[in-house]
Amino acid sequence: MPDLKRQTISDFGEQWTAFRDNPGYYGSADLLADLFGPLLTLDDVRGARVADIGSGTGRIVNMLLDAGADRVVAVEPSAAFEVLKANTTVNADRIEYLQVPGDQLPPGLGLDYVVSMGVLHHIPVPEPVVRAAFAALRPGGRCVVWLYGFEGNETYLSIAVPLRKLTVRMPHRMLVALSHLLEFALTGYIWLCRILPLPMRSYMRSVLAKFPRSVRRLTIYDQLNPSYAKYYTRAEAEALLSDAGFADVQLYHRHGYSWTVSGTRPAESRGQSATGDINEH
Numbered sequence: 001m002p003d004l005k006r007q008t009i010s011d012f013g014e015q016w017t018a019f020r021d022n023p024g025y026y027g028s029a030d031l032l033a034d035l036f037g038p039l040l041t042l043d044d045v046r047g048a049r050v051a052d053i054g055s056g057t058g059r060i061v062n063m064l065l066d067a068g069a070d071r072v073v074a075v076e077p078s079a080a081f082e083v084l085k086a087n088t089t090v091n092a093d094r095i096e097y098l099q100v101p102g103d104q105l106p107p108g109l110g111l112d113y114v115v116s117m118g119v120l121h122h123i124p125v126p127e128p129v130v131r132a133a134f135a136a137l138r139p140g141g142r143c144v145v146w147l148y149g150f151e152g153n154e155t156y157l158s159i160a161v162p163l164r165k166l167t168v169r170m171p172h173r174m175l176v177a178l179s180h181l182l183e184f185a186l187t188g189y190i191w192l193c194r195i196l197p198l199p200m201r202s203y204m205r206s207v208l209a210k211f212p213r214s215v216r217r218l219t220i221y222d223q224l225n226p227s228y229a230k231y232y233t234r235a236e237a238e239a240l241l242s243d244a245g246f247a248d249v250q251l252y253h254r255h256g257y258s259w260t261v262s263g264t265r266p267a268e269s270r271g272q273s274a275t276g277d278i279n280e281h
Contacts, residue, residue, distance in 0.1 A: 004124050007227040009101070012056065012122070013079030014172060015225055019218045020083050022059040025210040032063040034207065035117055035146050037252040039262040042067040048112035049073075051136060053102040053129060054119030056080055058087035064115070065091045073109065073136075077101045103128035107135035117146045120240070121230045130244040139267040143246060144260065150231040152257035155199045157231060160223060167224035179221040186216055203255040237261050 025031055033042050046068030052060045055074040061084070064072050073096045076084050081099045088095055098105070102116065102123070114133035120126040133143045150157075167175055186208070193204040208216060223229075232240070234251060237259040242249045246263025254260050 004228050005101075008122050008124070009078045011226045015221065016056045016078065016080030016083055018172065018176075019221070020057055020087065021214075022057060022062070022087070023212055023215065026212075026215045027059050027062065029063050029066045031207070032060065032067060032117075035254070035260060036144060037254055037260050039250055039252050039260055040113075040142070040144050045069050045113065049110070050113045050115060051075060051105060051109070051111050051133070053105065053114065053116040053133065054122075055084050058084045060115065060117050061088050061095060062091065065094060070094070071096065073098060073105070073111070075100060075102055075105055101129070103132050105129075105132040105136050107132070109136040110138040110141075111136050112138065112141050114141070114143045115145070116143075118148075120145050121148045121232060122226050122228055124228050126240060127244065130240055130246075134244050134246065134265055137265040139265055142262055142264050143241060144262045145240070146254070147237050147240075147259045147261065148229065148231045149237070149253065149258040150233045151253070152200070152255075153231055156257075164224055164229070168227050170224075175221060175225060176217075179217045179224070182220045183213060183217045186220060187213065200255070200257050203257055206255060232259055234259065 029042055045064060047070050049071050050064050050069045051073035052064060053075045055061050055076040057080060058074065061072050061074045071094050074084060074088070075098045077100055081097070085092070085097060102119070105114070114136055116129070116133070120129060123129060130143070137143065167178065170178070189198070190204045190209050192198060193201045198204075208219065211219065234253075238249055238251055238261065241261055241263035244263075245266070247266045249261065249263040252260040
């Protein structure tokens with residue numbers, strides 16, 4: 001398992017060194033609001049102290065600062081660390097950079113929020129990362145994570161899982177070329193979703209249709225590149241936070257295909273979590 005963790009970190013170091021840009025809607029605070037759904041608003045972030053676990057190219061860091069966060073702790077273990085710093089120079093005075101894995105986020109930081117968008121599902125053993133997030137929060141602080149979901153992805157996974165057995169072994173240039181080819185099919189599928197009730201229609205129309213084609217190619221590459229990827233069931237997504245001691249655990253089935261999960265560090269003790277769903281309408 002440690003070798004798989006190191007390989008996945010290496011995969012993302014190569015990926016985010018090659019794909020550095022975060023154009024348009026892909027890098028906007030509006031997309032951050034879509035990721036949070038009803039569990040957290042951009043106004044909640046204003047003036048807050050936040051850690052972002054798995055900062056990559058700095059996309060989420062810049063989103064948080066654009067939304068008005070006071071300070072952001074940017075955590076990125078891979079070779080993309082220099083890209084992260086280069087992409088956030090305008091706001092560097094409001095950022096603390098840590099080139100460490102998420103489980104090494106220091107305790108006792110008294111943070112208002114810890115977020116991790118699209119990262120924990122690439123960590124073979126994510127529990128130490130969630131415990132580190134708990135320890136870094138102030139009492140009453142909240143952790144918000146976004147995860148690939150199993151529910152709603154069954155058709156997609158029937159194609160992607162066999163394909164990934166090949167693509168995780170492909171050289172970078174070959175995978176880039178394949179991503180270019182598959183993007184034509186994806187663009188056609190997005191167009192069909194305008195008129196047909198196809199799987200993942202909401203996500204295709206509300207998110208991917210707003211991305212430039214370069215970002216759609218990156219999205220395909222991102223699905224096929226990492227050595228490890230897990231698609232969480234609702235129960236697994238809930239347990240990820242509740243087992244670490246978070247209370248008031250809530251889940252949002254984003255566009256019917258992924259999970260945004262929020263939990264609060266109790267004010268007095270770890271306590272027992274209450275849970276609830278917030279479904280998209």
